[in-house]
Amino acid sequence: MLKAIIEIYSYFFARRVFIKMHKLMHLLSLRGLGILNFRNMRRTGEEHFLRRLPKAEMMTIFDVGAHRGGYAKCVRRFNDSARIVAFEPHPTTFKVLQENIKDLNIETYNIALGNRSDVAMLYDYKQKGGSEHASLYESTIADMYHEETQCYRVGVDTIDDVMSRLRIASIDLLKIDTEGNELAVLQGAISAIKERRIKVIQFEFNATDIYSRVFLRDFFELLEGYKFYRLIQDGKIAFNKYDALTCEIFAFQNIVAIRSDFAAVID
Numbered sequence: 001m002l003k004a005i006i007e008i009y010s011y012f013f014a015r016r017v018f019i020k021m022h023k024l025m026h027l028l029s030l031r032g033l034g035i036l037n038f039r040n041m042r043r044t045g046e047e048h049f050l051r052r053l054p055k056a057e058m059m060t061i062f063d064v065g066a067h068r069g070g071y072a073k074c075v076r077r078f079n080d081s082a083r084i085v086a087f088e089p090h091p092t093t094f095k096v097l098q099e100n101i102k103d104l105n106i107e108t109y110n111i112a113l114g115n116r117s118d119v120a121m122l123y124d125y126k127q128k129g130g131s132e133h134a135s136l137y138e139s140t141i142a143d144m145y146h147e148e149t150q151c152y153r154v155g156v157d158t159i160d161d162v163m164s165r166l167r168i169a170s171i172d173l174l175k176i177d178t179e180g181n182e183l184a185v186l187q188g189a190i191s192a193i194k195e196r197r198i199k200v201i202q203f204e205f206n207a208t209d210i211y212s213r214v215f216l217r218d219f220f221e222l223l224e225g226y227k228f229y230r231l232i233q234d235g236k237i238a239f240n241k242y243d244a245l246t247c248e249i250f251a252f253q254n255i256v257a258i259r260s261d262f263a264a265v266i267d
Contacts, residue, residue, distance in 0.1 A: 050078050050079075055081070061173045069086065083107070087113055089134075090129075114181060116156070117157050119154070123135055123151050126149055135180055137179070159192060160189055160190065170192070171197065172199045173199065196259060199259050203219070204254055206251060227258050
């Protein structure tokens with residue numbers, strides 16, 4: 001029946017006269033699916049998601065790409081006892097982060113995380129440093145936003161090494177917002193992932209992944225044994241299976257991967 005409706009629709013409406021209508025419908029549909037809703041944490045669905053997480057199960061939280069601390073502060077608002085560890089490589093932004101969360105008992109580290117311990121260049125706008133778009137990929141600033149760049153030399157570590165050094169056995173929630181470097185961050189946590197020591201992973205997927213040459217399929221392959229969802233403002237939408245048509249949308253969205261044995265705990 002659905003197939004017949006689609007065929008009839010395409011026969012009558014796949015015409016030039018309806019192009020503007022279809023472009024509008026496309027943009028509206030994306031927003032209805034939790035894509036491009038970046039105005040605030042309520043619209044992204046992050047606030048609802050964090051509120052619904054079982055507090056007793058969320059005792060160790062990593063905020064990778066903490067920027068100025070908005071996410072970490074929201075986590076603390078809903079969980080006053082969790083150990084929150086925030087990572088921000090940008091030297092200017094890191095100072096702001098420390099000031100913003102100074103009374104919230106949150107650990108902070110001025111490093112980037114990736115797939116190996118190294119030193120790398122972090123790129124930002126030349127005229128407005130400390131932006132939320134700072135990235136290890138220069139093209140995200142130069143090509144995507146068509147701006148001149150300035151760069152900072154930053155240390156890079158891996159989640160596996162950090163967990164070992166800080167004597168952290170497991171992570172309950174791992175949030176990653178690193179402007180195209182999200183997959184590399186997870187590759188640096190491969191031991192913890194394979195040993196099932198990370199329960200919930202939230203990461204941003206957007207146009208920056210074009211420049212780092214990363215597909216959502218790469219996350220599906222790396223995170224075997226996890227169930228995938230896209231956040232919307234009052235919950236989450238499940239990916240029943242990988243489908244390029246519905247998965248490979250290079251526009252702002254928050255994806256959640258929940259370890260299969262833990263998925264039922266989060267409604």
